[in-house]
Amino acid sequence: MHPAKSVILFTTASGAGYGLLIWLALFSATGTIAPDRGFGFAAFVLSLGLVTGGLLSSTLHLGHPERAWRAMSQWRTSWLSREGVAALLTYAPALLFAAAWVLFGTNSGIAAFLGLIAAAMALVTIYCTAMIYASLRTVHAWHNIWTRIGYMTYGLMTGAALMALTGSLWGVARLDSLLGAAIVTTALGYMVKWRYWRFIDGTSSASTAETATRLKGDVRLLEAPHTEANYLMTEMGFQIARDHSAKLRRATLVFCFAVPFVAFLLAYAAGPVLAAILTLLGTLSMAAGILVERWLFFAEAKHVVMLYYGEKTA
Amino acid sequence: MTDLPDRTERKLGLVIDLDICVGCHACAVNCKEWNAGGHSGPLTDTAPYGDSPSGVWFNRIHTFEVNDPETGTGRTVHFPKSCLHCEDAPCVTVCPTGASYKREEDGIVLVNADTCIGCKLCSWACPYGAREYDETEGVMKKCTLCVDKIYNDSLPEESRVPACVSTCPVGARSFGDLGDPDSDVSRLVEARGGVALMPEQDTKPVNRYLPPRARKGPPPQEASGTSEDRAPRMLNHDSGERDGAGLIARWIDRALSN
Ligand code: SF4
Ligand code: SF4
Numbered sequence: 001m002h003p004a005k006s007v008i009l010f011t012t013a014s015g016a017g018y019g020l021l022i023w024l025a026l027f028s029a030t031g032t033i034a035p036d037r038g039f040g041f042a043a044f045v046l047s048l049g050l051v052t053g054g055l056l057s058s059t060l061h062l063g064h065p066e067r068a069w070r071a072m073s074q075w076r077t078s079w080l081s082r083e084g085v086a087a088l089l090t091y092a093p094a095l096l097f098a099a100a101w102v103l104f105g106t107n108s109g110i111a112a113f114l115g116l117i118a119a120a121m122a123l124v125t126i127y128c129t130a131m132i133y134a135s136l137r138t139v140h141a142w143h144n145i146w147t148r149i150g151y152m153t154y155g156l157m158t159g160a161a162l163m164a165l166t167g168s169l170w171g172v173a174r175l176d177s178l179l180g181a182a183i184v185t186t187a188l189g190y191m192v193k194w195r196y197w198r199f200i201d202g203t204s205s206a207s208t209a210e211t212a213t214r215l216k217g218d219v220r221l222l223e224a225p226h227t228e229a230n231y232l233m234t235e236m237g238f239q240i241a242r243d244h245s246a247k248l249r250r251a252t253l254v255f256c257f258a259v260p261f262v263a264f265l266l267a268y269a270a271g272p273v274l275a276a277i278l279t280l281l282g283t284l285s286m287a288a289g290i291l292v293e294r295w296l297f298f299a300e301a302k303h304v305v306m307l308y309y310g311e312k313t314a
Numbered sequence: 315m316t317d318l319p320d321r322t323e324r325k326l327g328l329v330i331d332l333d334i335c336v337g338c339h340a341c342a343v344n345c346k347e348w349n350a351g352g353h354s355g356p357l358t359d360t361a362p363y364g365d366s367p368s369g370v371w372f373n374r375i376h377t378f379e380v381n382d383p384e385t386g387t388g389r390t391v392h393f394p395k396s397c398l399h400c401e402d403a404p405c406v407t408v409c410p411t412g413a414s415y416k417r418e419e420d421g422i423v424l425v426n427a428d429t430c431i432g433c434k435l436c437s438w439a440c441p442y443g444a445r446e447y448d449e450t451e452g453v454m455k456k457c458t459l460c461v462d463k464i465y466n467d468s469l470p471e472e473s474r475v476p477a478c479v480s481t482c483p484v485g486a487r488s489f490g491d492l493g494d495p496d497s498d499v500s501r502l503v504e505a506r507g508g509v510a511l512m513p514e515q516d517t518k519p520v521n522r523y524l525p526p527r528a529r530k531g532p533p534p535q536e537a538s539g540t541s542e543d544r545a546p547r548m549l550n551h552d553s554g555e556r557d558g559a560g561l562i563a564r565w566i567d568r569a570l571s572n
Contacts, residue, residue: 001438061433061434062431062432062433062452063430063431063432063433063434063447063448063449063451063452063453064430064431064432064452064453065431067411067429067430067431068431070410070411070412070413070429070431071410071411071431071433072410073410073411073412074316074409074410074411074412076316076317077316077317077318077406077407077408078316078407078408078409078410078435079408080408080410080433080435081410081411084410132408132435135408136404136408136438136439137404137441137515137516138404138438138439138440138441138515139438206514207441207512207514207515211511211512211513211514212441212511212512213378213380213391213393213511214509214510214511214523214525215332215378215380215391215525215526216380216382216525217380217381217382217383217384217388218380218381218382218383219378219379219380220378220379220380220381221376221377221378221379222377222378222379222390223337223376223377224376225339225342225374225375225376225395226371226374228366228367228368229366229368230368230369230371230374230446231368231370231437231446231447231449232437232443232446235434235437235438235447236437236438236443303438304441304512304515305440305441305442305443308376308393308395308442308443309376
């Protein structure tokens with residue numbers, strides 16, 4: 001599948017923003033972080049900024065962005081519509097949670113409760129995003145449980161990194177808890193990605209050139225319907241060379257998981273200044289890594305329509 | 315709404331005979347001709363006379379080569395492909411705006427160009443590549459089963475079929491109600507063992523494809539053994555003979571390959 005920049009940016013940025021919101025709520029509910037107004041302001045601007053920026057970027061790839069509001073209407077059947085509704089609904093508790101923290105300096109009691117509602121809604125939104133892809137039977141690399149687990153894990157992982165980063169820059173008291181969350185989710189992220197690759201490498205779609213044509217025997221494309229690439233081929237026929245994909249998988253492992261994991265671990269043991277520097281390094285590396293991860297998520301996915309264009313399996 | 319109707323009164327669709335299609339692309343051309351000015355028109359072309367022309371088409375003719383390992387025979391099969399107007403159309407249920415819908419009265423799947431936001435998700439959901447995005451208009455387009463032709467009272471009765479059907483010079487395409495077991499098309503499907511494409515995708519296509527008929531008689535035998543069995547060759551290029559024919563042949567061969 002063609003890896004569109006706007007969609008890569010949207011899914012990674014909104015995932016990280018929602019992840020950060022979830023951690024803000026969890027650490028408030030458990031009383032781990034004090035309602036420091038400066039810290040709260042920075043964290044909420046970062047979180048809601050990423051979410052909003054991501055949503056805006058996702059409308060950029062639409063043919064008619066001015067009609068985007070219509071996408072809220074079909075929540076009964078469409079995961080894209082559900083995602084839009086969930087994203088919009090999340091703003092209400094999230095903004096109230098932010099207001100309680102930043103304006104009234106509290107993140108416990110009713111504020112924590114609002115936070116937990118916002119966190120639940122954020123998780124639902126990430127789930128809807130994952131389901132847009134996971135519900136497509138036409139793309140074997142997406143139509144599986146690892147897509148859902150992956151999107152949720154990477155939202156929590158990148159959110160935890162941002163939480164640790166903001167916390168370390170603000171010198172919050174319980175930075176060790178924040179780093180602990182980042183370390184655990186990074187390790188989890190690595191395991192999920194590994195399982196995902198093992199799944200897509202070892203299995204393929206039930207559809208083949210034979211089921212696509214229902215012709216008996218060995219089916220080969222003799223002549224394509226058109227001489228130049230059409231919409232289907234540029235959108236659905238994006239192919240990445242095997243050695244390129246291997247290189248990018250290694251880059252994902254290093255930048256998205258290995259470097260951040262080590263950096264957060266060292267930060268855990270280091271003094272506050274060094275911890276902040278190491279957390280910043282780890283987070284920047286993860287940001288680059290998650291973009292490569294998401295690019296690959298599209299580039300490695302094959303669509304069954306290509307079975308009509310010479311592919312034997314999908 | 316993008317909820318699919320529980321059932322449709324009729325299931326209008328196409329039956330395509332892969333045995334007699336000659337791959338002339340006439341149906342695709344007439345489809346483009348009719349629909350460029352129809353319900354979903356224009357079907358925009360980009361750089362039609364440029365280096366890499368591209369454009370929106372509702373109907374595409376693929377050509378496959380099928381080799382049967384059991385009999386050792388091969389054949390060429392021309393394979394027209396357009397929207398199959400699926401009963402469980404995934405392109406409809408994924409649409410976030412309701413622009414994509416399936417009609418309750420006849421099962422035709424259409425796109426409302428006034429509400430489509432051009433998110434392209436429906437084209438990802440269709441296994442058959444039946445939806446093509448119009449870059450210029452920013453909306454999705456697809457086969458309408460010539461909804462503006464089949465119900466058109468100002469046309470003579472016999473012309474009220476999709477453009478691809480009326481133009482096919484060999485009669486490889488039939489149109490009718492596949493929901494009615496007594497219709498001509500249903501009988502044809504029954505008689506010829508018509509099939510649905512990619513049944514494992516659970517889309518329940520309405521259109522059916524009639525598989526190529528089995529070849530009559532035994533497959534041609536591979537020429538065997540001795541040279542007496544073989545048809546006599548006119549010229550033997552490899553022969554070292556110095557007779558006239560061989561020399562001329564070698565000379566022509568050399569002259570042409572220079
Ligand atoms: S063929 Fe594709 S576009 Fe047509 S109804 Fe089926 S899924 Fe939808
Ligand atoms: S491109 Fe248009 S018709 Fe297709 S899913 Fe999006 S809004 Fe619906």
